[in-house]
Amino acid sequence: MPTITTLIPAYNKEFLGETLLGLARQTFRDFRVILSDDSPGDEITQLIQSGHYGELGRTLDLQVVRGPKNARLNHQALIDRWAGDSPFVHLQLDDDVVFPEFYRSHIAAHQTGRFSASVSRRWVTHGDTRPVMGINQPAVVAQSPLLHVPVDADTLFRTMVPTCNNWIGEFTHMVMSAEGARAYPRPPVDDLSYYGWLDVGFVLTAVQKAPLVIVRDHLGVFRQHPSQTTHHMNTGIGRVSSMAWVTTALLAWREGRISHADVVTAITWNVGQCLQRFGEDDAVINEFFGLIQAHGANLDQLYAAYKPFWLRVLAMHPATAPSAATTRQEPAFA
Missing domain, CATH: 3.90.550.10 (Spore Coat Polysaccharide Biosynthesis Protein SpsA; Chain A)
Incomplete structure (x- = not known):
C-alpha cells in the first residue's frame, strides 16, 4: 500500500x-x-x-x-x-x-x-x-x-x-x-x-x-x-456553485457557527455576485432572489423556504442529484 x-x-x-x-x-x-x-x-x-x-x-x-x-x-x-x-x-x-x-x-x-x-x-x-x-x-x-x-x-x-x-x-x-x-x-x-x-x-x-x-x-x-x-457558470452546475455560499451560510448559522449578521453579510455578497453573473433573466436564479426578498428578514423562515428549493435545484442535474452518490466504476485502461 x-x-x-x-x-x-x-x-x-x-x-x-x-x-x-x-x-x-x-x-x-x-x-x-x-x-x-x-x-x-x-x-x-x-x-x-x-x-x-x-x-x-x-x-x-x-x-x-x-x-x-x-x-x-x-x-x-x-x-x-x-x-x-x-x-x-x-x-x-x-x-x-x-x-x-x-x-x-x-x-x-x-x-x-x-x-x-x-x-x-x-x-x-x-x-x-x-x-x-x-x-x-x-x-x-x-x-x-x-x-x-x-x-x-x-x-x-x-x-x-x-x-x-x-x-x-x-x-x-x-x-x-x-x-x-x-x-x-x-x-x-x-x-x-x-x-x-x-x-x-x-x-x-x-x-x-x-x-x-x-x-x-x-x-x-x-x-x-x-x-x-469557473469561467463557464451559466449552466446547471454553475447555478449550484453560484448559490452555494447562501446554502453554506444558512446551515452554518443553523448550527450556531456564525451569527445572524454574518449570514446577512454572506447573502448580500452572494446575491450581488448572482446579479452580476446572471442578471434577472434566469428563472432559477430569479426564484432564488424571490425567496430571499420574501423571507430574508427571518432566517428561520428563509431556511424553511430555501431548503426545498435547494434540494429541487440539485435534483435538476444528474451530477448533483442524490442518486449521483453511487457511481459505476469503469475498468482500467492501462
Missing part, C-alpha cells in the same frame, strides 16, 4: 503534461496515481498509450481508467475507486501544478498531529506557470510564527463563511487523510449540507471531525485560464 494515492480527474489535455511532470519530480516517491479520463473520445488515454508524454507515463506508477464524462462525478468516482486504500489521498486537478517538495512537506505536516487535511499555499498563474499573485490568508494564519498552523472548526467558519472567501484553495493544494476524505461532500437527500463548492464543502465538513493544518509555504500553482470550469 502506498502512503499517498493521487487522483487526477482529467479532461483538459492542454496542461496535463505539466501536471504529470510536477508529480514525476516529487522528492517523496511513495505514491501511486489513478487518472480518470473524462476527455472526449478518451483522447487523453490515447495520448498516454501512444507515448505522447514520454518518460512521464513510465516514471509514475500510473493507472488510467475511463471517467464518467462529467467533472463532478469524475471527482466522486475517483474517491469511490480509491476507497480508503492508502493513509492519504490527493485530488490533483488536471491544470494545476505542484512543486517538487509538495508531498514531502504535506506528510511532514500530518506527522505533527491528527488532521483531516493539510493545505499549502499556492501561487495564482495564468496560461503558464509563472506566479502572478498569491492569496491572502486570515491574520490568525498569516501572523503565526509556525510553519504548520492548525486551524479548528471555529476559526475556519469565522474566517471563510461570512465573507464567502475560500482562502483555503482548491483540492490540488490539499492532502487529505483517509479519515478526512470520508467527509468528501455528496449531494444531500433531505436537508441542507455543505455540498455546493466541492472544496469548500469538504473542508467545512472535515474540519468538524479533525482540524486542518496549513503549510505556510507556496508549494504549487493554481492556473486560471479561459477554459476552466
Whole structure:
C-alpha cells in the first residue's frame, strides 16, 4: 500500500503534461496515481498509450481508467475507486501544478498531529506557470510564527463563511487523510449540507471531525485560464456553485457557527455576485432572489423556504442529484 494515492480527474489535455511532470519530480516517491479520463473520445488515454508524454507515463506508477464524462462525478468516482486504500489521498486537478517538495512537506505536516487535511499555499498563474499573485490568508494564519498552523472548526467558519472567501484553495493544494476524505461532500437527500463548492464543502465538513493544518509555504500553482470550469457558470452546475455560499451560510448559522449578521453579510455578497453573473433573466436564479426578498428578514423562515428549493435545484442535474452518490466504476485502461 502506498502512503499517498493521487487522483487526477482529467479532461483538459492542454496542461496535463505539466501536471504529470510536477508529480514525476516529487522528492517523496511513495505514491501511486489513478487518472480518470473524462476527455472526449478518451483522447487523453490515447495520448498516454501512444507515448505522447514520454518518460512521464513510465516514471509514475500510473493507472488510467475511463471517467464518467462529467467533472463532478469524475471527482466522486475517483474517491469511490480509491476507497480508503492508502493513509492519504490527493485530488490533483488536471491544470494545476505542484512543486517538487509538495508531498514531502504535506506528510511532514500530518506527522505533527491528527488532521483531516493539510493545505499549502499556492501561487495564482495564468496560461503558464509563472506566479502572478498569491492569496491572502486570515491574520490568525498569516501572523503565526509556525510553519504548520492548525486551524479548528471555529476559526475556519469565522474566517471563510461570512465573507464567502475560500482562502483555503482548491483540492490540488490539499492532502487529505483517509479519515478526512470520508467527509468528501455528496449531494444531500433531505436537508441542507455543505455540498455546493466541492472544496469548500469538504473542508467545512472535515474540519468538524479533525482540524486542518496549513503549510505556510507556496508549494504549487493554481492556473486560471479561459477554459476552466469557473469561467463557464451559466449552466446547471454553475447555478449550484453560484448559490452555494447562501446554502453554506444558512446551515452554518443553523448550527450556531456564525451569527445572524454574518449570514446577512454572506447573502448580500452572494446575491450581488448572482446579479452580476446572471442578471434577472434566469428563472432559477430569479426564484432564488424571490425567496430571499420574501423571507430574508427571518432566517428561520428563509431556511424553511430555501431548503426545498435547494434540494429541487440539485435534483435538476444528474451530477448533483442524490442518486449521483453511487457511481459505476469503469475498468482500467492501462
